[in-house]
């Protein structure tokens with residue numbers, strides 16, 4: 001795959017820090033600083049907004065490379081890339097409602113994805129967070145968002161909640177909140193104070209530890225009127241914002257987990273060359289037919305997934321019209337890519353032997369990280385329901 005913004009040297013530095021971040025359960029502060037410096041956070045921002053103007057297909061390829069170096073870094077950066085990708089997709093379709101986000105990304109703002117909620121399996125189509133309208137057209141959000149990646153670093157949070165009090169309620173309100181608000185200090189230095197946002201310290205997980213996806217409590221967090229980007233009816237909705245979130249989220253997530261599979265295959269090849277067989281006169285296990293079969297199996301699984309990500313990302317870039325099949329294609333891709341990566345890591349572990357079971361082993365870490373792919377929307381049940389609806393129609397009432 002061609003190299004663009006993420007140079008080999010940068011990826012090596014990022015890779016060299018991943019084990020420490022995981023062991024210490026700390027955020028990837030140095031990685032983020034280097035990625036910002038390289039312009040990576042502006043990758044999807046069109047050039048007229050001060051960005052690099054890359055396509056979704058190009059960035060998905062970069063995310064595969066970044067995830068191969070450091071999965072948790074790639075997964076958390078993904079959340080910012082998703083929002084910039086959403087704004088780009090809308091912009092490409094003549095919708096300027098998120099152009100402010102492209103502008104602010106050019107100025108260095110970092111966008112978190114504050115959507116998931118405890119016990120909300122409607123995901124985008126329902127909310128347990130209260131969105132209270134203000135006189136000025138803004139909204140105040142009160143509720144808990146879980147798994148907010150980039151917790152120590154985001155400066156803007158894209159979020160949603162349910163407005164139950166407006167005359168046209170109920171509406172799902174989508175908006176962006178600032179992490180801090182200015183106190184307008186008299187000396188001209190505007191001191192930032194929290195905008196009703198509390199980040200809990202509850203991220204102690206099996207994998208993806210450096211993402212620091214802490215719970216976020218919104219306690220009347222305020223979004224200005226010009227940051228309220230949609231008021232939608234609850235339930236499935238064909239609004240371009242929903243399509244753009246879905247498209248960017250599923251494709252970039254597929255890329256992250258594919259990067260894990262890619263690295264696992266490399267590690268399996270290394271292990272096969274390094275380990276020797278007593279049974280086979282000390283020859284390397286790369287000569288063993290069973291190990292060769294496992295590595296080949298993993299390689300075939302990887303070869304099949306790259307072109308799928310490319311093709312679907314290209315279709316989003318080129319405004320292809322898949323009509324009602326879009327959601328099935330996107331959730332199917334995410335499901336296949338995450339399951340594929342999990343199976344590849346599994347083959348790699350089997351081909352590499354017991355050393356991968358020791359704490360601190362990279363393949364062991366990938367085994368833990370890749371599991372997180374199961375939990376992201378669209379999970380297996382939701383993806384199958386979407387695809388079944390696309391082919392068979394809905395289940396009768």
Ligand SMILES: Cc1cc2nc3c(=O)[nH]c(=O)nc-3n(C[C@H](O)[C@H](O)[C@H](O)COP(=O)(O)OP(=O)(O)OC[C@H]3O[C@@H](n4cnc5c(N)ncnc54)[C@H](O)[C@@H]3O)c2cc1C
Pocket residue numbers: 075079112113114115116117118119120121146147148149150207208211213372375376377
């Ligand atoms: C590494 C990682 C990073 C992620 N990053 C983001 C992100 O940046 N932004 C984002 O929006 N999402 C993010 N997600 C969230 C993710 O995509 C899923 O939404 C999340 O995993 C929820 O899974 P679940 O519903 O199966 O969890 P569950 O296990 O069902 O629930 C998760 C939590 O909610 C509580 N809960 C469940 N049901 C109820 C209930 N009825 N009442 C009260 N509490 C309840 C559980 O006790 C648990 O603490 C991330 C997930 C992972 C694994």
